[in-house]
Amino acid sequence: MTLGQFHKMHGLGNDFVVIDAREYALEIYPVRAAAIANRKNGIGCDQLIVLRSSDKADVKMQIFNADGSEVESCGNATRCVAKLLGDTTSIETEGGMLLGRAIDGGAIVDMGKPRFEWEAIPLAYAMDSLHMPIGWEDLHDPVVVNVGNPHVIFFVDDINNVPLERLGPIIEVDPVFPEKVNVNIAHISGNSIYLRVWERGVGVTLACGTGACATAVAAIRRGLVKGPVDVHLPGGILNIAWEDGGSISMQGPTTYVFSGEADWNNFG
Incomplete structure (x- = not known):
């Protein structure tokens, strides 16, 4: 049994299952991510967010879409993670280093510099x-x-x-x-x-x-x-x-919906 806690959050209705896997090993692959995200047979979300330890930042954020594909960045999820962890948090992503700051009702995130080439x-x-x-x-x-x-x-x-x-x-x-x-x-x-x-x-x-x-x-x-x-x-x-x-600054609300526990072996 691989039992772990999760948090359900959303930013303006863009909803996430957030798993803090910094203290235990948890393998996430496309089939498992899609099973967790499934709204009928799983927990249900637009994106699955997995937090891992980082030697570059306070936390590393992995982002999986509902179809199981891994993507580089997600602004609403970054706000949710910043709000969940509180204060000011540096976040490593595949899309670059981000900085989030929790505020009343939400978070402000430095999303880095845009690229046009x-x-x-x-x-x-x-x-x-x-x-x-x-x-x-x-x-x-x-x-x-x-x-x-x-x-x-x-x-x-x-x-x-x-x-x-x-x-x-x-x-x-x-x-x-x-x-x-x-x-x-x-x-x-x-x-x-x-x-x-x-x-x-x-x-x-x-x-x-x-x-x-x-x-x-x-x-x-x-x-x-x-x-x-x-x-x-x-x-x-x-x-x-x-x-x-x-850099781009993004400010907006976040909502904590509920928390729970799940056996991740049940999801693919």
């Missing part, structure tokens, strides 16, 4: 990352940004008129994105951004922290807004601040 996204071949000469049906002229994971952003007149559930999985796996991509559909109103996101390996979510960061950066680079900017997602609002050459 085509090979850093990555793209399959060289092209302009601020105005990609590519499109899918009525979606065209996107921006691509890497904020620890890859994002493509489309600015549209009405985010609800875009069939994201159909186009999201098509764009996600397009060969131009060799590591797949997160798809963001955004509308600018004043100095606010309204956003829907198709998350790589998850689908449409109520909120995506890295998507909010990438979209805010893209809008600032194009001169559509000035930071800091409020990003409105179906699950709520994130405040994103960024200046050219600097």
Whole structure:
């Protein structure tokens, strides 16, 4: 029996199972991660978060999507981990080093510097990352940004008129994105951004922290807004601040739902 505690948390409805595995050995592989994330037969979540010891930071965070794939970064999960651990926490991820600080009702996270070079996204071949000469049906002229994971952003007149559930999985796996991509559909109103996101390996979510960061950066680079900017997602609002050459700051709420224990051997 491999019995361990878990925490269920969410950031704006983007929900996580968080396992602190720093004091015991726990093997997580795609089938097990997907079984834990399953909403009918498992605990249920958008992403599984596994905390491990780090020789570079206070904690290392592994992130598994609901389909079992491991990904580099997750903004909402980073806020949840910062809130769970309290105070100021340095967090090692595959997408880079992050710094989180717990505040009343949530957390502020330094998400690091965004990348714009085509090979850093990555793209399959060289092209302009601020105005990609590519499109899918009525979606065209996107921006691509890497904020620890890859994002493509489309600015549209009405985010609800875009069939994201159909186009999201098509764009996600397009060969131009060799590591797949997160798809963001955004509308600018004043100095606010309204956003829907198709998350790589998850689908449409109520909120995506890295998507909010990438979209805010893209809008600032194009001169559509000035930071800091409020990003409105179906699950709520994130405040994103960024200046050219600097790191991205993301502030938003977190919610602790419940804790429990599970025998991880029962999950694949």
